[in-house]
Amino acid sequence: MATKTDHMLPPTQGQLRIVAALACELKSLIARLQLSKIPQLRAFDVYTNREHTIYALVSGVGKVASSAATAFLHAFAPHPCPGYFNLGIAGGAQAELGQVYQIGKITDVATQTNYYPSFISKPTIEVASLHTVDQAQSTYPDLGLVDMEASGFFATARRLVTQEHIEVCKIGSDNLQSPTHRITSSQVVQWVQAQWPYIETRCQRLLAYSTEQLTYQTLIEQALTQVKQQCRCSTYQQHQLRELLRRWQVLNSDQPLPLQACTNASQLIRRLTEQLETQAYDW
Amino acid sequence: MAAIIYVEQAIRQHPRVRQALKRLNPKQVIECEHYGEIFNPKGQNFRQQKLQPALILAEKQGRKVLPTPEGFGIGGQQNYYFSHMLNCVYDCRYCFLQGMYPSAHWVWFVNYEAFIEELTQTIVQQTQPSYFFSGYDCDSLAFDSQTRFIDTFLPFFAQYPQALLELRTKSTHIRSLLKHAALPNCVVAFSLTPAVIAEQVEHKTPSVAKRIHAMQQLAHQGWQIGVRLDPLIYASNFTQLYQQLIDEIMHAIPSQSIHSISVGPLRFPTKMYQRLVDLYPQDRLLAHPLHKRDQVMSYQAEREQQMVDWVQTYLRQYVDDQLIFQCTPW
Numbered sequence: 001m002a003t004k005t006d007h008m009l010p011p012t013q014g015q016l017r018i019v020a021a022l023a024c025e026l027k028s029l030i031a032r033l034q035l036s037k038i039p040q041l042r043a044f045d046v047y048t049n050r051e052h053t054i055y056a057l058v059s060g061v062g063k064v065a066s067s068a069a070t071a072f073l074h075a076f077a078p079h080p081c082p083g084y085f086n087l088g089i090a091g092g093a094q095a096e097l098g099q100v101y102q103i104g105k106i107t108d109v110a111t112q113t114n115y116y117p118s119f120i121s122k123p124t125i126e127v128a129s130l131h132t133v134d135q136a137q138s139t140y141p142d143l144g145l146v147d148m149e150a151s152g153f154f155a156t157a158r159r160l161v162t163q164e165h166i167e168v169c170k171i172g173s174d175n176l177q178s179p180t181h182r183i184t185s186s187q188v189v190q191w192v193q194a195q196w197p198y199i200e201t202r203c204q205r206l207l208a209y210s211t212e213q214l215t216y217q218t219l220i221e222q223a224l225t226q227v228k229q230q231c232r233c234s235t236y237q238q239h240q241l242r243e244l245l246r247r248w249q250v251l252n253s254d255q256p257l258p259l260q261a262c263t264n265a266s267q268l269i270r271r272l273t274e275q276l277e278t279q280a281y282d283w
Numbered sequence: 284m285a286a287i288i289y290v291e292q293a294i295r296q297h298p299r300v301r302q303a304l305k306r307l308n309p310k311q312v313i314e315c316e317h318y319g320e321i322f323n324p325k326g327q328n329f330r331q332q333k334l335q336p337a338l339i340l341a342e343k344q345g346r347k348v349l350p351t352p353e354g355f356g357i358g359g360q361q362n363y364y365f366s367h368m369l370n371c372v373y374d375c376r377y378c379f380l381q382g383m384y385p386s387a388h389w390v391w392f393v394n395y396e397a398f399i400e401e402l403t404q405t406i407v408q409q410t411q412p413s414y415f416f417s418g419y420d421c422d423s424l425a426f427d428s429q430t431r432f433i434d435t436f437l438p439f440f441a442q443y444p445q446a447l448l449e450l451r452t453k454s455t456h457i458r459s460l461l462k463h464a465a466l467p468n469c470v471v472a473f474s475l476t477p478a479v480i481a482e483q484v485e486h487k488t489p490s491v492a493k494r495i496h497a498m499q500q501l502a503h504q505g506w507q508i509g510v511r512l513d514p515l516i517y518a519s520n521f522t523q524l525y526q527q528l529i530d531e532i533m534h535a536i537p538s539q540s541i542h543s544i545s546v547g548p549l550r551f552p553t554k555m556y557q558r559l560v561d562l563y564p565q566d567r568l569l570a571h572p573l574h575k576r577d578q579v580m581s582y583q584a585e586r587e588q589q590m591v592d593w594v595q596t597y598l599r600q601y602v603d604d605q606l607i608f609q610c611t612p613w
């Protein structure tokens with residue numbers, strides 16, 4: 001049974017948050033990842049897996065909706081370092097229908113702001129530029145793709161995590177020869193399905209990165225919890241202990257903490273400081 | 284090589300950019316307006332980017348030749364640095380770049396002509412010899428196969444014997460130097476720590492033995508060699524490790540080839556240290572007993588002094604005291 005102390009520990013598993021504008025963009029992903037809809041949510045349709053490590057959300061069209069959805073997930077499923085993935089369709093004069101593109105530059109056309117997503121690992125597919133527009137358009141820029149969400153998604157996600165946690169992938173849906181009105185939901189579902197191997201790789205990598213970021217933090221917090229179970233610590237002492245425990249874990253992870261010999265936090269801090277100061281530093 | 288290449292729109296047709304893109308033949312080039320759009324935003328993870336940095340080709344605007352911080356130098360009165368690159372291909376855990384820049388991407392400033400113009404102005408204004416350091420924001424040689432920095436800047440400094448150029452490096456890519464006759468007003472300075480420490484702290488760098496071999500080759504061709512024992516890193520067997528390192532260097536390099544030796548303690552400005560700890564909480568060097576002193580994290584004053592004194596005393600067996608300098612930029 002979970003105890004109160006367990007709740008104070010940071011999560012041990014990473015988390016991935018997927019945002020898409022349309023239900024059809026997520027349909028095959030929901031099936032592949034075995035996500036189920038969370039009941040009775042009014043703001044958005046949100047899906048999650050049994051472990052609650054993946055959340056997928058249908059935001060609706062437009063950058064404001066996408067930004068709101070991203071912020072909503074942050075509040076709904078708190079996590080210190082989740083991955084963020086924006087999946088959707090995008091048009092472009094040269095866009096190849098059904099082709100998946102990794103986005104390397106997002107331009108918010110209304111504000112003329114550029115964003116440059118980093119990549120968690122080297123993309124193995126074409127990296128494209130993307131223009132996010134406020135209104136659906138019948139013309140395309142000479143180069144790159146056009147969508148209506150990415151800048152809103154990216155600008156908000158960037159406030160919540162470091163850039164390496166955020167990726168945007170778009171699937172070519174329309175071009176000069178095949179305009180937007182020809183797009184059908186079933187076709188979008190098929191396109192996402194066909195590109196699943198690449199999409200899955202990026203999602204898994206983001207999730208793994210989120211987990212990696214947690215590991216050490218968790219170790220230190222666990223050690224601190226162990227200390228707090230034995231003695232009361234002021235906020236300042238907890239701060240000091242975190243730093244000492246970090247160093248202790250690096251240098252003496254094979255030794256138990258000298259908890260038995262200390263009756264209060266000040267004693268423990270003194271003891272750890274002394275030992276870390278005088279111990280051998282071998283390379 | 285770089286995962287992604289960004290190019291500032293304004294220099295897309297710059298000959299150095301065109302040549303670089305031809306050489307590198309990247310799958311994709313992303314255009315930007317200013318390198319700062321990619322390099323400067325907060326909320327980037329230096330550690331993660333360091334695994335696969337992007338290359339940004341840019342134009343350096345504003346001042347290109349700047350005075351070095353106080354305490355940085357090798358005996359000159361007028362000390363300047365200039366950086367044709369920001370960031371480094373190596374990954375030393377003590378490197379101040381990782382605490383200073385928000386991004387680990389490599390920025391290469393291709394407008395060498397503008398650097399040369401400002402260097403010329405700075406040199407001709409001086410009444411005394413001036414010193415120019417090129418390896419302040421990067422390693423001077425490590426990326427030279429791409430930047431061709433040496434081929435441009437050596438001939439330039441050859442015209443101004445009153446200006447001394449220091450190339451600071453851990454690289455063994457010395458072919459571009461060996462192509463040229465040794466320049467009397469150029470010092471090729473190698474940073475070294477004992478091999479066992481270097482292996483754990485100076486990631487992706489050539490081994491200490493290879494660096495010493497490169498120094499030897501250059502000395503043999505008449506180049507002046509700088510030895511940079513900076514930072515000094517503590518170990519329980521500190522004297523044994525540093526004695527061995529100094530002996531190896533001094534047996535390999537004839538004393539008349541030694542231009543200068545600088546010794547610098549390990550120090551981090553407090554904020555930079557905190558940033559490094561956040562990035563690398565499990566790093567051994569960052570678990571060392573460092574203490575806050577005047578907004579700087581360093582070994583206890585007494586330990587620090589003992590380390591510096593011991594190294595300087597030991598060096599005096601080999602070289603004249605006048606060639607030994609202490610470097611403490613903060």
Ligand code: SF4
Pocket residue numbers: 370371372373374375377378379380420421422452453
């Ligand atoms: S070689 Fe110098 S510039 Fe490069 S990472 Fe090491 S300390 Fe930093």
